[in-house]
């Protein structure tokens with residue numbers, strides 16, 4: 001498996017991967033999405049939206065930077081940093097990350113997070129990275145804690161999927177902290 005920076009021409013590969021990933025949540029060891037299998041379908045419209053965000057420069061509003069994990073010709077994982085279309089929030093980005101089942105528990109999650117955090121520190125003016133995670137998600141919580149993300153809020157019993165109650169935790173990493 002190989003990690004590469006995302007290019008706009010890979011947007012459809014990415015949304016097709018997202019569909020496979022989200023469909024696998026309900027039957028994963030740790031549920032990570034409120035969506036049930038089949039609730040998200042990849043579309044050309046979504047791919048176009050993604051490609052537009054990936055084309056933006058860092059001084060434009062709403063830029064997004066992503067890295068994709070490729071297994072031969074398929075995207076099987078991603079990490080991304082997404083900014084808001086809002087001038088008042090250019091110092092923050094939201095991080096999302098996900099690996100399909102066969103790519104998990106091989107250290108790729110740590111590798112992807114390091115790529116994104118190092119890039120944000122070295123190549124951008126971002127000061128904060130924010131994310132949301134369910135507190136049942138042991139591997140995700142382990143990685144985020146080990147990189148210094150701190151809990152900023154939580155909503156217990158936010159979602160119920162397959163009779164599992166999910167507590168949604170907001171976390172942030174201060175990139176300027178020493």
Ligand SMILES: CC(C)(COP(=O)(O)OP(=O)(O)OC[C@H]1O[C@@H](n2cnc3c(N)ncnc32)[C@H](O)[C@@H]1OP(=O)(O)O)[C@@H](O)C(=O)NCCC(=O)NCCS
Pocket residue numbers: 029032097098099100103104105106107108109110111132133134137138139140142143146
């Ligand atoms: C969460 C996720 C990105 C973690 O990446 P990963 O490559 O699977 O995790 P890693 O192999 O880097 O392991 C991270 C840590 O979790 C531990 N871990 C991994 N799988 C585990 C499991 N099934 N049970 C318990 N611990 C596990 C590892 O031992 C490691 O701990 P360490 O730092 O103490 O050594 C990945 O599992 C994933 O994409 N899951 C589905 C989508 C998702 O949850 N996205 C995040 C939503 S916020």
